[in-house]
Amino acid sequence: MSLADNKCVPCRGGVPPVPADRAQALLTELGRGWSINTQGHLERLYTFKDFAQALAFVNKVGAVAEAEGHHPDFYLAWGKCKVEIWTHKINGLTESDFYLAAKADREFEPFRTVAA
Template sequence: MSELASQQCVPCRGGVPPVTGDELKALQTRLGGGWTVVDEHHLEKAYTFDDFRQALDFTVRVGEMAEEQDHHPDIVLTWGRVTVTIWTHKIDGLTESDFVFAAKSDALHR
């Protein structure tokens, strides 16, 4: 598990630049596999499950974590699959908190 999972998401007040370039690559390396950085704007990962119930349970756990962390992803639930898309809405780009949330999502999937 990535050490990012032990951190807390920090609320973004806006006005900060999104992470890009080398900083983005370093955070992606710390995060580990399975996540795609799309257009240096958001993170996306599809999790697979044996059935709808497992996918639904995971969706609920991610939703509860989103409320606890005050960091809210887009979540798409289909049979046996949950796709999580993360970015910081206030700056319309990525912050370290997005990578923290991604690592925490991975920890919930284990």
């Protein structure tokens, strides 16, 4: 089972973030492009051939995020979109953040051949 096959679990707060060693292991499972930024959030920059594709990607990932009840921050510009994910209630990372990141990667697949 890949990370993308897991269901995000809503966080109501009061839980600790995943330990740093577990976060690094999950980051390795995500693969290329993802990093943990200085705020302790997951982030990845996706590139596209134009603005319309970047916007289509945001809409696809947004629909997945809404269905999962777990919402990333998007930074949309011409030919690119940065996705930043963390669990806002705890201001840290949970396993669900990595699941959503993998789901974003899955949504990017149809764009990959066009963007490359």
